[in-house]
Amino acid sequence: MSDKVLHISDDQFDAEVLKSDVPAMVDFWAAWCGPCRAIAPVVEELADDYVGRVKFTKMNVDENPKTPSQFGIRSIPTLIFFKDGQKADQIVGAVGKAHIEEVLKRLL
DSSP states (O other), rough: TTTTEEEEEEGGGGIIIIOOOEEEEEEETTTTOOHHHHHHHHHHHHHHHTTSSEEEEETTTTOOOOHHHHHHHHHSSEEEEEEEEEEEEEEEEEOHHHHHHHHHHHHH
């Protein structure tokens, strides 16, 4: 697992994501979710590629119900991208690296 992907809780969300000085991505996931496990290596690879330019975080929806509910997460994996404290984009489902990278490039 990459040390560039920060596992966060509901309590850390504001400080780590909304107040981040660089764009941030939150990967909403759960341990039992097959597609979440499939996309994890892609997220870790991108975290290495974009180190210092984008903050990559993961939030377990089973352990942290408040934030996913706040953003209307209905299925996982869901990736939500934030810039300047605002939701900028969202991807639902396991997608390829190129699709995620497209969104990241628009953020920067």
